[in-house]
Amino acid sequence: MRKNFLIAGVIFSLCAVGLGIYWYSTARSSGNVLRETEPxxxxxxxxxxxxxxxxxxxxxxxxxxxxxxxxxxxxxxxxxxxxxxxxxxxxxxxxxxxxxxxxxxxxxxxxxxxxxxxxxxxxxxxxxxxxxxxxxxxxxxxxxxxxxxxxxx
Missing domain, CATH: 2.60.120.1140 (Protein of unknown function DUF192)
Structure with a gap:
């Protein structure tokens, strides 16, 4: 049972990281990322x-x-x-x-x-x-x- 929770946690973490990378790259290419810190x-x-x-x-x-x-x-x-x-x-x-x-x-x-x-x-x-x-x-x-x-x- 503990092994199943560990596997589920790893899968969830990988999905979250993948979605974050996808969101950032999509937003960046469309110019929707906040640009306040850019000169x-x-x-x-x-x-x-x-x-x-x-x-x-x-x-x-x-x-x-x-x-x-x-x-x-x-x-x-x-x-x-x-x-x-x-x-x-x-x-x-x-x-x-x-x-x-x-x-x-x-x-x-x-x-x-x-x-x-x-x-x-x-x-x-x-x-x-x-x-x-x-x-x-x-x-x-x-x-x-x-x-x-x-x-x-």
Whole structure:
């Protein structure tokens, strides 16, 4: 009898773990998992959930070999000092908008709809920036983002 309870307990535990994994993966792929702890940026009244690239290795990798971004996703590159940081589309699978942002958190330049086919062309801002925000292509157009707009980081 005790053996039957033990077997039933193990089966129940495995089912509970399996259901939990299934629920989490289903919710994650549909975007229904709570995202309060993920870093975010606000621009043009839109909240963008971002991956942070704040080390040389992460900045070099960027979105290369990444799946396409959802409408509310992006990557925020954080540099230690202001500079004219160039970006290219090496190993990219989808087009993006690139926004250069000053230390004061103001959009100082942008390149819209940079395509993977543009590689090896590098996109360089006209002025210094401390942050770069990569967003889905046409985000800037659809949300009326302009040079001079403020960004909440």
């Amino acid at each position: 975010s940026v606000t621009i043009a009244g839109k909240i963008i959930h971002v991956s942070i690239a704040d080390t040389p290795a992460l900045r070099e990798k960027g979105l290369s070999d990444h799946e396409p971004l959802a409408a509310d996703e992006g990557m925020l590159f954080i540099f230690p000092t202001e500079g004219t940081y160039s970006f290219w589309m090496k190993d990219m699978r989808f087009p993006i908008d690139v926004l250069w942002i000053s230390r004061e958190k103001k959009v100082v330049d942008m390149w819209q709809n940079a395509t993977p086919e543009s590689f090896p062309l590098a996109f360089t801002p006209k002025t210094v920036a401390m942050y770069v925000l990569e967003l889905p292509a046409d985000f800037a157009t659809h949300n009326n983002v302009r040079i001079g707009d403020m960004v909440s980081l």
